[in-house]
Amino acid sequence: MTDIVSLLTTRHAYVLFVLLSTIGLYILMADENLVKKIIGLNMFQTGVFLFFVTSAYRVGGSAPVLENGGPYVSPLPQVIVLTAIVVGISLTAVGLALTIRLYNEYGTLRVDALREVIGDE
Amino acid sequence: MSDDRDSSRLDGDGVLRQRPVYTESQVIMTTVKAVIPFVMTYGLYITFHGADTPGGGFQGGAIIASVFLMIAFAFGIESTRAWLSNTVVVGLGSAGVLAFAAIGFGPVVLGGNFLDYTAYYPVFGSVLGLKEYEFVKYGMEGVEILGIAFIVSGILMGLFFALAAGYSAEVEETVATSGDPRDGADSARLEEPND
Amino acid sequence: MDDGGGAPMISSLAPVVGTVDAAPVLQSVGITPIEIALFVFVLLTAIMTALFRDVLAGIVIFAAYSLGLALIYTFYRAPDVGLTEAAIGAGVTTVFLLLTIAKTTRPPTDRLFAPISWPAVAVCGGFALVVGSTLTAFPAVGDPMSPILQNSEVTGYYLANAYDETGVKNAVTAVLAAYRGFDTFGEAIVVFAAGVASLLVLNREVFTHE
Numbered sequence: 001m002t003d004i005v006s007l008l009t010t011r012h013a014y015v016l017f018v019l020l021s022t023i024g025l026y027i028l029m030a031d032e033n034l035v036k037k038i039i040g041l042n043m044f045q046t047g048v049f050l051f052f053v054t055s056a057y058r059v060g061g062s063a064p065v066l067e068n069g070g071p072y073v074s075p076l077p078q079v080i081v082l083t084a085i086v087v088g089i090s091l092t093a094v095g096l097a098l099t100i101r102l103y104n105e106y107g108t109l110r111v112d113a114l115r116e117v118i119g120d121e
Numbered sequence: 122m123s124d125d126r127d128s129s130r131l132d133g134d135g136v137l138r139q140r141p142v143y144t145e146s147q148v149i150m151t152t153v154k155a156v157i158p159f160v161m162t163y164g165l166y167i168t169f170h171g172a173d174t175p176g177g178g179f180q181g182g183a184i185i186a187s188v189f190l191m192i193a194f195a196f197g198i199e200s201t202r203a204w205l206s207n208t209v210v211v212g213l214g215s216a217g218v219l220a221f222a223a224i225g226f227g228p229v230v231l232g233g234n235f236l237d238y239t240a241y242y243p244v245f246g247s248v249l250g251l252k253e254y255e256f257v258k259y260g261m262e263g264v265e266i267l268g269i270a271f272i273v274s275g276i277l278m279g280l281f282f283a284l285a286a287g288y289s290a291e292v293e294e295t296v297a298t299s300g301d302p303r304d305g306a307d308s309a310r311l312e313e314p315n316d
Numbered sequence: 317m318d319d320g321g322g323a324p325m326i327s328s329l330a331p332v333v334g335t336v337d338a339a340p341v342l343q344s345v346g347i348t349p350i351e352i353a354l355f356v357f358v359l360l361t362a363i364m365t366a367l368f369r370d371v372l373a374g375i376v377i378f379a380a381y382s383l384g385l386a387l388i389y390t391f392y393r394a395p396d397v398g399l400t401e402a403a404i405g406a407g408v409t410t411v412f413l414l415l416t417i418a419k420t421t422r423p424p425t426d427r428l429f430a431p432i433s434w435p436a437v438a439v440c441g442g443f444a445l446v447v448g449s450t451l452t453a454f455p456a457v458g459d460p461m462s463p464i465l466q467n468s469e470v471t472g473y474y475l476a477n478a479y480d481e482t483g484v485k486n487a488v489t490a491v492l493a494a495y496r497g498f499d500t501f502g503e504a505i506v507v508f509a510a511g512v513a514s515l516l517v518l519n520r521e522v523f524t525h526e
Contacts, residue, residue, distance in 0.1 A: 007452065010457065012351065012457060016355050016359070018444055021443075021447070022443060022444040025439075025443060026436055026437065027366050029439065029440070030366075030430075030433040031430065035371050035420075036374055039375070042405075043365065049385075050389075053388075055464055056464065057457060058459075058465055061458075062393060064393075064475070066485045066486075072487070073394070075474060075487040075491055076470065078396055081397050082492065083500065085404055085405065089405075094510050094513045094514055097518050100518065101518060110423075
């Protein structure tokens with residue numbers, strides 16, 4: 001029991017990363033609406049970004065702007081996350097364009113209705 | 122299947138479809154008019170000072186794009202796009218890619234590696250009077266401001282206008298009657314046979 | 317996640333014994349109240365995004381979730397990432413999602429909460445267990461002795477030499493545009509490709525058919 005408590009107090013941000021990724025995966029799988037699936041995908045991605053930023057953190061450190069001395073946090077995972085956020089918005093935009101096109105072709109945003117309609121063709 | 126979708130607001134499920142009707146709202150117009158100079162200044166500041174303070178091309182480009190998104194919300198998406206003119210949006214994105222590629226391939230032309238800014242020093246060092254590491258600094262700033270900020274702001278604005286324009290079947294019919302062969306599976310209204 | 321106190325705890329655990337590769341002493345650095353508040357806020361908004369049936373409500377709560385995450389990033393000394401998440405995640409993503417439901421449909425809802433699909437919960441629970449079983453292998457959050465901060469060849473090199481070799485003070489920008497500029501070029505092309513792809517999908521040459 002104290003093991004779980006110590007896990008929660010020392011690796012709390014990693015626990016949050018697992019929870020956020022799980023909730024994002026659940027939205028992606030369980031919800032029938034296409035737009036909500038894209039929201040779930042975004043939430044999964046933000047969970048992974050939190051993991052990267054947490055791995056760079058240092059208690060008592062400062063932001064990696066090399067002005068004052070003192071210990072800095074690591075700048076490299078932040079670079080990865082910066083690029084990944086912008087790639088994530090590109091992915092979201094293309095997914096939403098596909099959603100608009102699908103709605104115009106088949107008249108529905110629900111995945112189960114789409115499966116029936118496309119299966120009939 | 123698509124015949125009555127454009128004539129009434131009920132779609133195939135019988136669901137009332139949202140259409141982006143522009144309603145003039147005094148609150149939004151006044152707020153946007155007051156706020157956008159400051160947001161634009163802030164976006165430009167973040168872009169230009171990305172080398173010494175937190176910031177850079179990505180953040181500045183997104184903030185500058187959001188200025189035009191706010192204008193579109195206040196004054197109507199179609200009129201903003203007409204005022205902004207497609208050339209500006211497409212030009213921003215393309216000019217950013219070309220500038221980034223030019224700054225990157227310049228050293229290859231001069232005999233160095235791709236994106237190796239110090240290769241500019243033997244040729245331009247005496248002309249511009251800069252030391253070697255300063256070429257790295259100005260190459261980086263050029264890539265960030267002329268490359269990334271242009272690309273991100275231009276493409277985000279372009280995506281906004283593209284998503285707002287949506288997809289309409291009239292485009293398919295106009296293109297098809299001009300004789301352009303396409304896959305006939307898309308449009309339900311296509312009368313002419315394809316070549 | 318409650319440590320029972322109001323002050324930050326810094327205590328050291330017993331050294332990790334039994335590993336052959338002589339791992340350094342891992343320090344436990346505790347959890348602070350502001351972290352607890354931010355984590356609870358982010359978790360609540362994430363769960364509400366999953367549970368609300370209305371798409372518009374989900375989008376608005378997702379914007380609040382992005383804002384909470386941007387605050388967490390700023391607290392973890394990553395201001396660049398916080399700025400980007402706030403501008404792009406909370407700003408532009410919300411606008412694109414709202415545009416999509418304006419151009420398609422917002423299905424009418426009669427109940428407030430969506431039905432929970434238990435097979436999906438089982439699969440997600442399995443995923444959480446698998447990933448969570450690796451948690452004990454991570455260093456503590458903020459541990460100054462973690463391998464990533466002790467590495468002198470990558471992290472230490474960039475922090476020590478970025479100002480001398482590039483002349484800029486922001487280490488993140490130096491790595492992004494000078495040391496790892498190739499990845500940034502690829503990412504800029506990805507953004508451009510996304511713009512072109514959305515025009516392709518929506519069948520337009522530019523943004524209207526003029």
